[in-house]
Amino acid sequence: MTSARDEPLLAVRDLHTHFSINAGLLRAVDGVSFDLRAGQTLGIVGESGSGKTVLSRTIMRLNLGNNVHTSGQARFDGQDLLTLPMSEMTEIWGQEIAMVFQDPMTSLNPVVKIGRQVTEHVRKHFGVSKKEARTLAVELLKSVRIPEAEVTIGSYPHELSGGMRQRVSIAIALACSPKLLFADEPTTALDVTVQHQILNLLGIQQSERNMAMVLVTHDLGVVAGRTDEIIVMYAGKIVEQASTDQIFQKTSHPYTEALLRSIPKTDQPSHTRLAAIAGRPPNLITMPTGCAFSPRCPYAQDRCFEEEPPLQINQDGHAAACWYQVGTAENQEAWDKNLAAGRLSTMAVAKGQIVDEVPTDLTTGSS
Amino acid sequence: MAGSGKAHLRDPESVLIRAEDLVVEFPISQGRVVNAVSGVSLDVKQGETLGLVGESGCGKSTTAKSLIQLPPPTSGTVSYLGTNLTSLDEKALRQARTDLQMIFQDPISSLNPRRKIGDVVAEPLRVWGPHNKDEQISQVDAMLEAVGIDPAIARDKRPHEFSGGQCQRISIARALVLNPQVIICDEPVSALDVSVQAQILNMLEDLKADYGLTLVFIAHDLAVVKNISDRIAVMYLGKLCEVSESNALYDAPAHPYTELLLGSSPVPDPTINLDITMVEEEDLPSPIDPPSGCRFRTRCKYATDRCAQEEPMMREVSQDHYVACHHPLVSVPEMAEVSA
Structure with a gap:
């Protein structure tokens, strides 16, 4: 028999949240799974429109309306929150x-x-x-x-x-x-000094109360050193998931790498050219085939535009959804090839060029 | 930090803008005033980027706006190319402002949602000329291209059809179309995602080089300010704390407030040891009734009685690095404090 201690506090399985709007079906969250244990902190990171907020609101059952389609499971303490009657959900809000x-x-x-x-x-x-x-x-x-x-x-x-x-x-x-706290960008509207203190306060209270926490943010600086595990989301999907140290030290997904590279850092000298990310996040109604990040990815190859990479987990428990993971020989080869071809998304990183429109295949990708 | 003094000002002949003893007060009820800016002196050289950094309410935006007389300071002078802007009449000031443009924090609300992009960017030209339509169009197109927006597509669209980053670039095009000398950037990247922020920062650097611009860049993010600035002024509650060449400020902060800001700045590296226990009990003091002496003393862990009684003056700690503090974090060379 598995003891209750092995059971995660929150187990999310294949969660989908789609909104029917006039323009079509918007896939805000598209197949997300993760576990969170008691007392642990999970960071969810992504740009605007990556689905990070919708994900936490779906688990909290805060997305109401006839046009919301939710599927999957979110088991909290043994019961699936998504199928719970609203009357029981109100007992969980605030209390649990x-x-x-x-x-x-x-x-x-x-x-x-x-x-x-x-x-x-x-x-x-x-x-x-x-x-x-x-x-x-x-x-x-x-x-x-x-x-x-x-x-x-x-x-x-x-x-x-x-x-x-x-x-x-x-x-x-x-x-x-409560046993679990969702903190959705709790410090985005605040000054750095205040942000630091609010995050400290959350951390102190969390360890005093052995409370689990999901920290949703767009800022990788906020989650570094404050979370046990990090999920990086892009276009409603998890693109990378690993322990906090692994995310920063063995970055595997090109999107995570791109986010990290585009942040200015205080240990760089003034006027350091920043690596930009070409293009814009995809339209969640008409998603590109293949990998959603492929049009903006500096490493993208033909396969990326055709076939969607699955989230693959390695022996260290580090998961990434990419055919050409950062740090591999294939990745270096793809970079060299794209750089030689002068692909726009690659030049954005190499030279910090501003690229708004990115081609959705390799053929027209040169400048 | 609550420092005054002008030790950090450079030779008036060598600078483009020199502001001395700026005071901005906003009257509120019962005859009280908000002391938004209390005796700030600053200068900016031609082609330099001055970063202004501090928490909200420290007066950084008010200081920058008072440089272009928006509104004019309660007292103090702003000299631009030898002209005292505070003494100009309305007509001359309007003319002078064509050289001094501004971009704002929220790119979407700073563009009129009902007007086409072509008209938004052409507006300054309609006021100041050239009045020839074709010339206006060609200048607008050139400006849009310079900020990476395709004029043929954008000209007839409206702001809501663009992303936040594109709207910010359109605002930059509008600010640049009169060929100004100085651009005041009031938190231009604070509302943007990190990937877009990188684009705007790179673009400002490119435009600065191409058009020979001088920038005053306001931000609360220390890493952003360091990336773009040549010189940085740290503000607290209406006063300057520290002014320095940017790399030196981060390598050896001299003011306890700069140290606090740097220690609070989130670093995307989990191996950095965070101080995860610090939670201040005190709130930021009110600019209606600021503390005596050094204004930072109520939050400063080094504060002594002297800090409550005597306001620290700006003094040099090393070359082009000045601090207003009685107990600076780096040793100060033996010299008399230069007071205003």
Whole structure:
């Protein structure tokens, strides 16, 4: 018998979320699987439109509407969240799984005092009295290091700074001691100093409460050093999945490599030319055949435009979906070949050229 | 950090823009004022990129905008090519501003959604000429091409048909069409994805070389600022903390605030040891009632009594590296503090 400890807290299998819109069927999430164990942190990274937010909202059952088509499984603590009746899902929200959103101004109610917002879950789920709730609210605000917590519970959100508001959102999310926390770009709207502290705060609370966390972000700098595992998403699919160290030290997918190379770094001298990524993310309604990244990929070969690479896992547990993985001899060969042919997507990386339109095959790919 | 002083200013003859003692105050209720900028002095040489960095509310955008008199500073002077912009009348100022253009943070809201791209970029020419339609079209087309947009396709389209990065490039084309000397870039890449950010940064470097531009680049991301700037000014709560040639600032930060910013900046490398325990109790002080002495002292781990009483002045720590701090992180050569 496998013990309960071996069972992941969250097991997502072949999850699809499609939206029917006027223009057609938009495949926002297209076959995503992953496991998350208790107390662990998973980073989900991708550009705008990669499906990272839709993925977390699907698991939370926050995508409502007749035009949303979801399939697959998201087993949390043994039950599939996707088939749970809404009445049972509301019991899970806040109590078992909580969420912190990007914009702390719009995720807090502007006309309700902080204290009441922080204890709303506790009063609903555990039926505590107003007096107890007040004590609890002060404790929670102190735990997220809000100064003068006794005063702050009587304040409205607009009276606090952005960083303090996000601390309040975290206090709300932590109120019922959930087992899993989704943090969807929790620091994107904040200054670097505040971002650093909010991420620290999440980390401290996480280890104190042995809570699992999914950290969704577009910034590889945010997930480095703060996650156990990272998923890189592109066009609704996982393109690379590995431990945090492996993602950075043995980068295998050209898209992950491209993201890493395009970030300016403080240890590079001023005026270092950045490697750009050619083209734009694909239209999720009319996806290219083959690999979705192929038109923008500096290494793409004929096969990439014809055949979609599966997510293949190696013996280190490092998974990548690419025919010409970074670091292999085939990859180097593909690079040399494309560079010699002057392929636009390759030149964007080599010379930092700006390329908007990329051909969807190799034949017209030279400049 | 709350430093004043002008030790970091260079020979007025050698610079394109020189701002001295800029003060910008915004009146609010009950006779109080927001001290957005409190005595900032800056200069920018021809062809140089000056990076302005700091947290939101530090006055970096207000400082840059006051350079082009948007709005004019409450007090202080801005000299551009020897002309004091603060003393110009409206007509002369409008003329002077053709040399000083601006690009903004949100590329989509800074373009009129109902106008065609060709008209958006031609607008400055309709005001300042040439008034000949054909000449306007050819200049607009050349500008769009320079930012990598195909004019034949783009001319009759509207902003919503373009991505955020393309809209930002169209904004750049609009700023460049009058052939300006200086471009103030107010967080032009903050709203963009990293891959698009790289494109815009590379493009600004290319345009700067091609058109001989001088840039004032505002950002809160230290890596972005370092990438594009020759010289960087770090601001905190309306004051300058540190001014330095960019590589030196990162190699040996002299101001405790610069150290805090650098330590907080996310680094895409898991082997870097993060300080994952630091959570400040205090919030940023209010610019309505800023702390006495050094404005950073309430958050500074090195602060002493002196910091509360005496405002630090800018002084040189090494060549082209200046700091306003009583307890700088690098040793300061023996010399009298130069005060304004």
